[in-house]
Amino acid sequence: MILTKRLLPVVGVMGIAALSACGTSSTSSSSSGGGGGNLASCQGTFTVATDLPLTGGDATDGPPVEKAAHLAVTQALANKTLGGCTLKYVSKDDATVLKNGHDPAQGAANITALSGDSSVVGVVGPFNSSVAVAEIPIASQNHLPLISPANTNPGLTQAGTSASIDTNSLYPGVHSYFRTIGTDITQGEILAYVATKELNFTKAYAIDDQETYGKGLSTFFQKSFTADGGTIVGTASLPGTTKQFQTQVADAQSKGAQVIFFGGTSGNGCGILRSQMPASIPELGGDGCQDNKFITDAASNAAGAQVTSAPDASKLPTATKFYSDFKSTYNEDGTESPYTPYGFDGMNALIQAIKAVLTANNGQPPTDPMTFRDSVAQQLHKLNYPGATGTVAFDKNGDTTQPGFSLYTINGTAWAPKQLLTADASGKVTVAS
Amino acid sequence: MALMEINNMVKRFGGLMAVNDVSFAVDSREIVSMIGPNGAGKTTAFNCITGLYPITTGDVLFDGRSITGQPPHRITRLGIARTFQNIRLFSFMTALDNVMVGAHSWMSAHVWDSVIKSPRARADERRVTDRAHDLLDQLGLSRYAGAYARELPYGLQRRLEIARALATQPRILLLDEPAAGLNPQEKKELMALISRLREEGLTIFLIEHDMRVVMEISDRIVVLDHGVKITEGRPLEVRNNPQVIEAYLGHGAAERMADA
């Protein structure tokens, strides 16, 4: 009786695998078949989840990433990446109406709920650094792997780099946090390089949106800008609800600022600031500004903004397939947010880690959910996976091993990547392309 | 010695002198009435004495101590209780609760006692409840104990207000037109009540329009007109004072009266 029960799915799975291999031979490149034959005997359903801002003021950020991550799950299921085991996909929204966007408390509640569900083995998210600050300790206590496609604040992983984050206190349990994107240290260095070396500015005015991400990025930019020989003529820190920036713009102008830097997201006023600035002064910003919302907000004044953001993957040969799959699944380009492929890679990294755990465990999931989660985290550290954005691998802090950012400018009515820049450990910026 | 003494009290509203340099005294266990035409400043004087209005200049002495500038609740605690011209009961509290509110300042239970319902608070509540029932009982209101104050007939509302004032354990009771709106029978009962209160040791100071009531019960009468005290004396003296007649009936009235 037991034998037949075990055998049946094996036969079924093999049949489907063979069929899919025949039908679409190109799909199996990343899933690398069923791995060990013992994976096929795998039994069980695990849950993978995303936690991203999907509604409210952040609705332009989260949904494409969520779709990309969902796509990764769908493909893994179709490809039987985990053999006989199946994946359940849960999408959590960390935005609330009362905050009109991402809400750390909601994020914490989501992670708490996901942690409480013993079938959950990993989460892709969060998007915002302030949410990460709330979520990481809970995930750490519950051994739950978190893979962020968009958190750039270095204080999340590297102690002593952020004034507002006590990194060590974020990990009361195990270290289970990873990210597929570089940190603001790199981003700040690159932005300062662009401002001083490429645009030849010496006076900058820095505004931030008071959040973890924005304030952090602004601090790193100021540091690097000063180090590169520039002067910060003034700073301002304004709540995300701010709609009038004239006071600060006038202040900046009177202090002779050649460029205004905005550390923050377009939901918190990056584009509105641009619309209220004189066209003659350019605006410089980080990845939080690089979205369509910026362009609609900035309206006729949009040109003249330069921002760095996640490396543009849309031209990478490794990402071609992702973008075509995305297009065929959702009938959207997936290019409006550079983070989209990072969500895809994050989820794939998670699935690959799960697969590695299963393979190492003779095709069966560890019985204790905590052990399972711990093993997934360990496998993530070891991972070296060819993703859409390049090789996905994490260092001991959980940071990506290939930090880099692209510089984007407004070209007509859309963002256009100008160049890819990377920075080494000493802060030396090189133009990669 | 006078229980309550008002010295040169002045109350000014903008340019209007509502009470202008009024002085008089009320002795212990005396019934003193204050009369005067509408707008003479009687109620204003009441409000000044009980601390609802700050006095512009002048002084109010109670039992030899100045109470000028004290907040109303402290004046009440010192022993001055009052009723209002237009009845001000707590309409949505029961009659019993109204009286119990009167005893508020004589309850010793601290907030903490109330919160945890300590034995002290219970004893306190019981004592005050008993006393309130007793007061209602004696004033013929016991069957209304559980009714909202607004549900009481008008005459009984007046009586309930007196009960509430009595619950504050006053030494002097200030009644603002207690007979207003009462029928003759009720007025008679009111006069009996006031006499009895005096017999029990209370001092009464009242404003009243009803001359029959005033003349019958008052020991002394203070007459106010346009904020100024025009005379003071025993009922008979006041009744025949031409100034008073003039104040009530207009200029020349006294002569006409004398002629008639």
Next chain:
Amino acid sequence: MSDETTASAARATAGAIGHGTLVDPRGLSARTDRAGTTRPAVVRTLAFLRKLYGLVQRYFPQFLIAGIAFAILKVYANGGLTLMGAQIKNALVLGAIYALVAIGYTMVYGIIELINFAHGDVFTLSGFYAFVIAGLSGGAIGSLATHSGIGLLLALLIIFPTTMVAAGFTGVVIERVAYRRLRDAPRLAPLITAIGVSFLLEGLMLVIFGADNRPTKLSSWITGRAVRVAGVDVNWKDIFVVATALGLMFSLGAFVRITTLGKAMRATAQDRSASLLSGINVNRTISATFFIGSALAAAGAIVYSINYDLIQWNLGYQLGIIAFTAAVLGGIGNIVGAGVGGFIIGVISVFGGQLAGGEWSNSLVFAILVIILTFRPVGLFGVDVTTRA
């Protein structure tokens, strides 16, 4: 039942009142008040606080004006004439919008003593009306406006009346549905309803127009620099905003003073029941008040869109409170006061933001709100009744 009746009847027949002691003998003893033992230090502190309260109450306008003057001079000292000029321009533009919204608060409060909490959201809603109306003809109005000077005038002549009338009717409907039934209820009932209306409007706008701020595309209507004074670019837009606000305010002032309806409004504000007796249609007068107040908020929303090119569902909440602050600053019920209050608040938030940092400008306005309501609820220009004594 019958027992009780006979009992009380028996008691009643014994006399008006029952037997026993009415006067608590303890009450007849002389007593010193517990508070009489207050320590002198406490007494002195209280006296000092009272004196301070009195001082602030009496000299609040002087303090405020001195503070503003100091702030302006400080900015001048720090950043020179250009910065000061630029900030004054910003303050006037912001103040003009606050003033237009504040008038609605002040009129409604003046006439029915209701803090129309939803007024800020009527402002936002009007912004969306303008957005919709401008977009209705497939952007024809917009292209008309950007075509030529006369085209712009035409476009403004279309958008202002339509939006203002739509907003006015919204205000009237709100009053009719939510407030009228509660006109004689205690003050707090309509206030709670007003908060409800505010939330309902915000919710509806959120659902219909989405959570993001919507560029209204009106900013391209008026462009260009009018004049450059001391290094400050004064744009046509800025002039337009301030001129519209002042124009509307003066016409409203004239309207209230001259017309029959205006007189009816003033009469109703003075004494509603007396107005009713003297033949004024109070309901219609109140409706008219709501109509005018909402229409002015709509005008504010249009100039806001032209100047800032954005509207967002929850914009009205904070702007509403700031405008309300302006209204109480000018003395609630006082139309001119509300206008002046709007400009003062504009100056406070801009210069306060410049000096203390932008993150403090909201707190500053709220602190003004708390101080003015606590110390001088009659506002800057109202004569305090206590000082008359």
Next chain:
Amino acid sequence: MPRLGLLQRPQPVTPQAGPRGSGTSTFWIFSLGSAMLLLMSWLLPWFVRPTSSGVGYSPMDVVTSSPTGIGTILVYILAVTMLIMVLSPVLEIAYRLRKEATPRRFDTLRGIAAVIGLVSTVAVFVLARIMREEPLFGQIDSHSITDSAVWLTMAGYIIAAVTYGARQRVTHRPSLAFGAVALPFGLLLPLMFHQAPDFILWAAESLAVYMLLALGLNVVVGFAGLLDLGYAAFFAIGAYTCASLASPKHSIHLPLWVLIFLGAAVASMFGAVLGAPTLRLRGDYLAIVTLGFGEIIPDLATNNVGKLTGGPDGISSIDQPALGPIHFGTNKEWYYWSLLVVVIVVIILLRNLERSRMGRAWVALREDEVAAAATGINTTSTKLLAFAIGASISGIAGAFYGSIVTVVTPQDFNFSVSVSILSMIVLGGIGNITGVIVGSFALTFVIFWVLQNLNEWSGTLGQTINVPTLGNLNFSQYTYIVYGVTLILMMLLRPGGLIPSRARQIELKSGGEEESLAAVQGRA
């Protein structure tokens, strides 16, 4: 002998009349509540898992599959009795509309249905727990939803049985009946959903915390009649105090059980301090001043005053307490239970207070400030006490909130939080503790559970029936509309709330002009 006027008066009002309206409301709320629970127990599995595979206990399964085992038959019986119970209020309303009383037979039938339903529910529950076997139910899955549905059915039936079985008692002693139903229901709530961590979190974070907040605000608004629109500020003060003292922020780690008292003390202090300037103000001005404070306090936190608050990111990694071997971080239901104990204690203490000299003083103040002052009530200290006590309760709520959520940010305490608490007490009944509990339950359930989960449910439904656009519906954006409509409708139609305190109801309908002592003195 003179006859007394007293005797000629018409029928005196007897004190025993009592608040009848309140009892009837309680009865109807119970009816509605049980009907909702029963409906939910049916609909929940259907919504969440539209496929009949895996869920044995779903109405869809009952409808689509042929009866085989005892279990299925039991479920059929249950279904019929449920239908009767759910429909009976409808029938009752139909009769009421025709101004007729429901026939006695109807009561009997309903009683029988209640008993049979109760028995079969218990039977289903026990069978499902003991033997998860095929012959009984078809396929039984230990899925959370199955369990929840069974628990919900049980709760619904118990309430229905109590309500209908003891109808007279419910109408006459509403508070007692309410306690008898609410207490066990409240205690069992986490068990009903013990496999749904979302729900436990809702119960702890939203329901229990907001209930506490609503009880606190009720002291200020309901008892003392002072409309406080910035109540979230005190919540913030409590939460920040406790977060600072139980997190790595300042490396201080005090246990929650100490912090509750500390939070209450600090918040009440602030309550008195911030209340002081409002003492002389009229009702609506007071409301706006408190609103101003409600805006300033989170602003101060955002601007990181004195480097205490951590700025816009707030304070994170807040400690989670343990009670012996139970670690609250992993067993969130213990938060709920401990909060429930706190809520019950607070309710008892508040009832004591309400019926004490302080309670009377508050009502007196609310009704007539001038008369209250003239009756010896210290208006200043009485008002401040209301602010302080109200704030102290929110301080307790804040301590728990920080601990449960593990992070506090200034945005958690904005105006909409104050309004949501206000909506709860307005919905339930201003000034009435029972009403406040009902109101906070109803609104937190709708806002923080139903609306939030509808997104997910409709998404799942959309996936299954191939209408993926269903997943794009965002129900939580209706939150503001729910609050707004609640406030407007309640004020217009039923100002006393669902379960009004009798006095408040009449008062709000036909109250006169309030006149504050300050206004009187201000005339001077």
